[in-house]
Amino acid sequence: MFEILSDKLQNVFSRLSGKGRLTEKDVDDALREVRLALLEADVNFRVVREYLTKVRERAIGVDVLQSLTPGQQVIKIVHEEMLELLGGESGLSSSSQPPTIIMLVGLQGAGKTTAASKLALYLRRGGGRPLMVAADVKRPAAIDQLETLGKQIDIPVYSQRGVDALTVVKNSLKAAKDQNASAVILDTAGRLHIDEEMMAEVKTIKEMAKPAECLLVVDAMTGQDAVNAAEAFNKAVGLTGLIMTKMDGDARGGAALSVRHVTGVPIKFIGVGEKPDALEQYHPDRLASRILGMGDVLTLIEKAQAASDEKSMIEMERKVRTATFDLEDFLGQLQQLKKMGSISQLLEMIPGVSRLTKGLPEGAVDDNQIKKVEAIIYSMTPAERHNPDMLDGSRRRRIATGSGTSAQEVNRLLNQFRDMRKMMQQYSKMMTKPGRKGGRGSPFDMFRM
Numbered sequence: 001m002f003e004i005l006s007d008k009l010q011n012v013f014s015r016l017s018g019k020g021r022l023t024e025k026d027v028d029d030a031l032r033e034v035r036l037a038l039l040e041a042d043v044n045f046r047v048v049r050e051y052l053t054k055v056r057e058r059a060i061g062v063d064v065l066q067s068l069t070p071g072q073q074v075i076k077i078v079h080e081e082m083l084e085l086l087g088g089e090s091g092l093s094s095s096s097q098p099p100t101i102i103m104l105v106g107l108q109g110a111g112k113t114t115a116a117s118k119l120a121l122y123l124r125r126g127g128g129r130p131l132m133v134a135a136d137v138k139r140p141a142a143i144d145q146l147e148t149l150g151k152q153i154d155i156p157v158y159s160q161r162g163v164d165a166l167t168v169v170k171n172s173l174k175a176a177k178d179q180n181a182s183a184v185i186l187d188t189a190g191r192l193h194i195d196e197e198m199m200a201e202v203k204t205i206k207e208m209a210k211p212a213e214c215l216l217v218v219d220a221m222t223g224q225d226a227v228n229a230a231e232a233f234n235k236a237v238g239l240t241g242l243i244m245t246k247m248d249g250d251a252r253g254g255a256a257l258s259v260r261h262v263t264g265v266p267i268k269f270i271g272v273g274e275k276p277d278a279l280e281q282y283h284p285d286r287l288a289s290r291i292l293g294m295g296d297v298l299t300l301i302e303k304a305q306a307a308s309d310e311k312s313m314i315e316m317e318r319k320v321r322t323a324t325f326d327l328e329d330f331l332g333q334l335q336q337l338k339k340m341g342s343i344s345q346l347l348e349m350i351p352g353v354s355r356l357t358k359g360l361p362e363g364a365v366d367d368n369q370i371k372k373v374e375a376i377i378y379s380m381t382p383a384e385r386h387n388p389d390m391l392d393g394s395r396r397r398r399i400a401t402g403s404g405t406s407a408q409e410v411n412r413l414l415n416q417f418r419d420m421r422k423m424m425q426q427y428s429k430m431m432t433k434p435g436r437k438g439g440r441g442s443p444f445d446m447f448r449m
Helices: 003-017 024-040 045-059 070-086 112-125 140-153 165-178 196-209 224-237 254-263 284-291 297-307 310-321 327-340 343-348 353-357 368-378 382-386 393-403 407-431
Strands: 100-105 130-135 183-188 213-219 241-245 267-271 279-281
Touching: 003 024, 003 070, 024 045, 024 070, 045 070, 045 254, 070 254, 070 284, 100 112, 100 196, 112 130, 112 140, 112 183, 112 241, 112 267, 112 279, 130 140, 130 165, 165 183, 165 196, 183 196, 196 224, 213 224, 224 254, 241 254, 327 368, 327 382, 327 407, 368 393, 368 407, 393 407
Parallel strands: 100 183, 100 213, 130 183, 213 241, 241 267
Antiparallel strands: 267 279
C-alpha cells in the first residue's frame, strides 16, 4: 500500500545521505518533498502540517546540522516522529467476568463481517473460545456470509431471522454463557453512509451489551473518508479502537497515517489479505519501518514461525545437512511459504529487497510462478520427486504435458533446484565448521526467537 510513498521518501533520504554537511536550506528542501509525498499519499493536511513542524524543529538543531552524518540524523528524526504519529501499541481489553464482548461497527463495504471472522480466528489461536453474532439483521446476506465464514474456520455463529438486532444481541449473550464462550464478537449493521438510524441502533446495542471494546472497521483504501467516518463514529458512540482493513491494497495509504492522529483512537489490528488468518496486531514501529523502506523482519519471523513448527524445521535442517533434500521437501516449503502471504508482501519485509525488486522485469515477482512450480512437481511420480536425477528427456516431456508447461520450464525448475540444493549444502557446511563461535548453526536459525 505504501509503495509510492516509500519510494519518494527513500529518494529524499538518499540525497540527504550524500551530503557531508546540511544547511537549513537543505532541510527545508527535503521537507518540502516529504510534504508533497505525504499529501499525494492522501495523508490529512492537518496531520502533515503538525508532523513536518515537529520534524523541522528537531532537524535544524545544531547537533544535526553539524553532525558528521547529518543525513542519517534526519532520517532518524523522521522515523521517530512517524512513530509518534502512528501512536503506540494497544491490545484488546478483557472483561473481569467472561465473556468479553467486542462490538464491531462501521460503514457497509468496509469489510466488517470478514474482520469479525478474522478476529475470531485470532482469538481462538490465542486460546480463546469466541462466539460470533450476526447482529446485522438489515442485510440478510450479512447473516449468510457470517455463517459461511464460521463454518470455514469452525467457529460458532449465533443468528436469528425475523427479529430486531437488540433481541439478537440479548439472546446471543445468554447463549454465550451457556456455551462457556470467552469472547462474543458482535457484527452490527452498516450503511452506505452515516445516518441517524444507524447511529441510534449502535448506541442502543452498546448501552445494553456494555462491550469491553467498540472497534470501528475502516477501509484503508477509502482515504480521507475513513478519517471522516472514524471521527463521526467516535463522536456518536465512543470508540475504543480501530481495525484498518485492506492494508494490502494499492491505495495511497494516507488514512492509516491520519486516522489515529485525528481521532485519538488507537489502531488495534490491520487486515493484510483475504485469507481468514490475514489479520495482524498493529505494531506502529513495524509499519513505520515499512513506509521508510527499512523492512519488517520481526513480522516476517512471526509469519515463518506460524507457518511451521520446530520439529519440521529440525527435520528440514537434517535433510539439508545430509544432502537428502528433494523435490517433495521443496514442495512442502513452497506450501509453507504460501501460508505466510504473497511473495511481494514478504519481500517488502526484507530490508532493501523491495527496492531491488523494482528493477526486475514485470512478472518476475509473481505468485502465479509458485502455482506453476507446484503443477510441475505434482506431475511427477513420488519416485521422481525423491530422485530428480532419474528425469530423462521423455519423463520431462511427460511432466511438461501433465502440468501444462513446456520442457524448457521443467528444465529451468530442475536446474534452479540443483543450484539451490548445492548452495544450501555449502551454507550448512560453513555453519558447522569446527571452532565456529556459537556451535552448530542452521540455515533456519533466522526463524527462531
